Amino acid sequence: MYIKCLGVCTALLLASAAQAQVKIGFSAPLSGPVAVVGQDQYDGFMLAVEQGGGKLGGQAVTVLREDDQLKPEIGNQIVRKFIDKDRVHAIVGLGFSNVLMASAKVIADSGTVAIATNAGPSPLAGASCSPNVFSVAWQNDGAAESMGKYMQDKGYKRVYLMAPNYQAGKDMLQGFKRYFKGEIVDEVYTQVGQSDYSAEIAQLQAARPDAVFAFYPGGMGVNYIRQLSQAGMLAKLPNYSVFTVDGTTMPALRDAAVGTTYGAMWDAALDTPENRAFVAAFVAKYKRTPSEYAATGYDAARLLDVAVRKAGAKATDKRALAAAVKASGGEFKSVRGPFRFNKNNMPVQNYYAFRVAQEAGKPTVKQLGTPLAAHADVYQSKCGMP
Secondary structure, eight states, rough: OOOOOOOGGGGGGGSSSOSSSEEEEEOOOOOSSTTHHHHHHHHHHHHHHHTTTTTTTTEEEEEEEEETTTTHHHHHHHIIIIIIIIIIIIIOOOOOOHHHHHHHHHHHHHHHHEEEOOOOOOHHHEEEEEETTSSSOOOOHHHHHHHHHHHHHHTOEEEEEEEESSHHHHHHHHHHHOOOOOEEEEEEEEEETTTOOOHHHHHHHHHOOOOOEEEEEEHHHHHHHHHHHTTTTTSSSSSEESSSTTTTTTHHHHHGGTOOOEEEETTTOOOOOHHHHHHHHHHHSEEEOOOHHHHHHHHHHHHHHHHHHHHGGGGGGGGHHHHHHHTTTTTTTTHHHTTETTTSSEEEEEEEEEEEEETEEEEEEEEEEEEEEEOOOGGGGGGGOO
């Protein structure tokens, strides 16, 4: 049974549901330990809608919001409701990879446009690609591939890997190994939602690698980094990660994150005109620094704004809107820098390296470089779309 959280953002009061021409279903984890991940996506999306005067592509919009609770069965129920009952024109968010994968076939068969803002599972990038399913976030392997290349270039020989045991965790570590050619000391998968990593950290200490690479999003990342810090490991062992130290976890980690290095397609520290404007607007409205999840939510709305305008009177036609979304990938101004869709509807984008340093008595994020520029995933060759 899904939890109903139907809402029309304050900014949309200019247009009642009866007047709305475009209906968006937004689904994400909005409760539990990773609620901040879903909330940031939603807040980023709604900020862009508000900036458009409560419209997308000049057409009034209603946004229906649901909480998937990080449970695939609930996410599937929500998607079916959006498609069969609410008859939305597009679904945005779609949760973690395990939640998205549970609904992927239903979405593809329906023809309804779906835009993931927090997932890009390898099956959907390859043989299971679909003309109506997009990711405006990343193909899961990408950020990890960038850290694999970065650590390879830094000359590390022996690396220890850790991730939660689900699709994204497997994709991340596979992506890392694609670019890192040294010895993998161990590859450890932990439970999704795990909070105590003491046993795994003891194993890590005993293994004595040159460095550790990990993927732990949301609350998992906070617990993992804190426990590494408490064990004195951050001072002894170079720590690299993706989606572990970021805008959602830094407020809780603060000084514990100092010295960590991570890969991402975006960070608030990224210095582009579009990003500076986005960060300033997000901070002004929500009184907090946005994360990469807020950035992908914001970009999803900006993408739809261009696509709906391009589709015009055919925006409510599934095929026409999907074609417009694909064509608009290279036209909207992303806050991350260069962006376009690959043939499998996954992003072609830059991946950057960032480090948390102590500056003026507080943790500060610094950009180190761009390990992978205009990066395309390896699964595109398995996608049958032209």
